[in-house]
Amino acid sequence: MKQFFLKLFTWWNSQTFGTQLWTWRFGELVGQDEQGNRYYRTRGGAIDPTLNFERRWVIYNGVAEASRIPPGWYGWLHHRFDTPPTEDTYAPREWEKPHQPNLTGTPAAYRPAGSTLASGRRPKATGDYQPWTPGN
Template identity: 75%
Template sequence: MKLFLLRFFTWWTGYTLGTQLWTWRFGEVVGSDEFGNRYFRTKGGVIDPALGFERRWVLYNGYAEPSSVPADWHGWLHHTVDVPPTAETYTPREWQKPHQPNLTGTPGAYRPSGSTLASGRRPKATGDYQPWTPQN
């Protein structure tokens, strides 16, 4: 019952019941990425008359976090490329880093030394700061 209510009323914890039914009725699976996100398009690549192109969408694995979509899938979703990454034989260069979602607001976020959220102690102030006053 809890899962049904979550699927019915929340969109940020995954896909809703309506999205699940739409995907089942009109969608076909194109592929998935390393994060478990699944990508769909309209069955047979049918052109939507209201849009003028085929619909493409993603069902996120877990929270709906768009930064978890890798660059190659992002290009396919936004019609920048016509061929989905599953139909390509692209090997990344040795200098390319793997995609990493935006970690802001999570425990894995970047916290430089001196940040109030960083672990450890902040360094003491050096005393070289002179506050501005209107008389100067």
């Protein structure tokens, strides 16, 4: 019962019931990436009459975080490439790095020196600040 309500109401955990139903009725699996995300398009590559192009979407494996989409699949999703990486000989460039999760809002987030969250106390002013005054 819990899984049913999670599918019905949560969009951030894989897919909702509505997305699952839409994918089952109109979707065609195109491929899967190394993180387990599955990529779909309209069945047979049909053109959506309201959009005037093929609909493409991703079903995340776990938490829906857009930064988890690899560059090859990102290009296909955004219609930069006509063929998905599974059909094309896509090779990542040497400067493309592997995915790192977004840690913002977590205890492991980056907190620079001087941040009130870094050490709990802000460092004292050093006296090098010169306030602006009119006429100077």
